[in-house]
Amino acid sequence: MPTEHDETAPSDARYTRQAALDVVGAQGQRVLAGSTVAVIGCGALGSTQAELLARAGVGRLILVDRDVLELHNLQRQLLFDERDVREGLPKAAAAARRLRAINSEIAVEPCVADVTAANVADLIRPADVVLDGTDNFETRYLLNDAAVQAGKPWVYGGVLGTDGTVMTIRPGRGPCLRCVFPDPPEPHLLPTCETHGVLATAVLWVGALQVTEALRLLLHHPLPAGATLHALDVWHGTARAVAVQRHEACPCCGQRRFEFLHGQRGSSVAVLCGRHAVQISPEGPSAPDFDALTRRLAPLGAVAVNGFVLEFSAADRRMVVFPDGRVLVLGTTDTAEARSLVAKYIGS
Secondary structure, three states, X not given: OOOOOOOOOHHHHHOHHHHOOOOOHHHHHHHHHOOEEEEEOOOHHHHHHHHHHHHHOOXXXXXXEOOEOOHHHHHOOOOOOXXXXXXXXXHHHHHHHXXXXXXXXXXXXXXXXXXXXXXXXXXXOOOOEEEEOXXXXXXXXXXXXXHHHHOOXXXXXXXXEOEEEEEEEOOOOOOOHHHHXXXXXXXXXXXXXXXXXXXXXXXXXXXXXXXXXXXXXXXXXXOOOOEEEEEEEOOOOEEEEEEEOOOOOOXXXXXXXXXXXXXXXXXXXXXXXXXXXXXXXXXXXXXXXXXXXXXXXXXXXXXXXXXXOEEEEEOOEEEEEOOOOOEEEEOOOOHHHHHHHHHHHHOO
């Protein structure tokens, strides 16, 4: 055991291999200890990010997630175990418990909440860097608005199947998400992890790159102008890096119109009085392909189409999809749960 005469205290000994790196050093390790990172979403990506940050010695972690754990999460969410599932813990709470056991020297603050336009600014305000661990595009565009408005760097990441994408966004010094993807994809057009699947190794690759980018930001490592969009395919072992530039005409970082943050863009959510149901309406009218949705959802539950609406049932929840893109989630009045179910099965 260390004594009072040891030159290396236990807290220093923990990070000796990392501090030995030229890109970190003892001073860099102290910088990390004084840093705060907000992880938005504690699912596959977010739990990977949180564990790597905790082991790296980032001094304060803010963990935000709206969901509770389910058994199928364990295939790709390595931070959790069967005990967490049996106890029905929210992901943020289970993640915090595990991270405190991994590193008792850091502060871990779980926040069980749905990220909305009303709270996103407060959630990211204390952070030096924000990491995207979300599972839907609507939250990412909301996060992009809030981060650009606050001048807060954040790292976008997404995984589907065996593919992943990563991009670091530095407001005022490079492109934002809307410079590269001006508008979110129309609801129902893209598959979800629930319907398309996801390989855990793809999650780890993307999460590791996101955390590496976060460490570079925290340590003020020189970064080139613009940004790089990384496209990863873990199954074929390939990676492509595409240089992207800021667009002055971008509605977010160029014109500073924060449409998602101010409620001008994005879906609307309403609890239906007397129905024990939540209705989620898309940003604008859409025309979901019921045949394609049926093929995607049939392996996961009961699907019925009567010529007017599509009904899908899984576990004790039932969803009704309308021709204009509205989704009625029956069996709950919890808007966060309803949004999570729609993102999981139907698409954001």
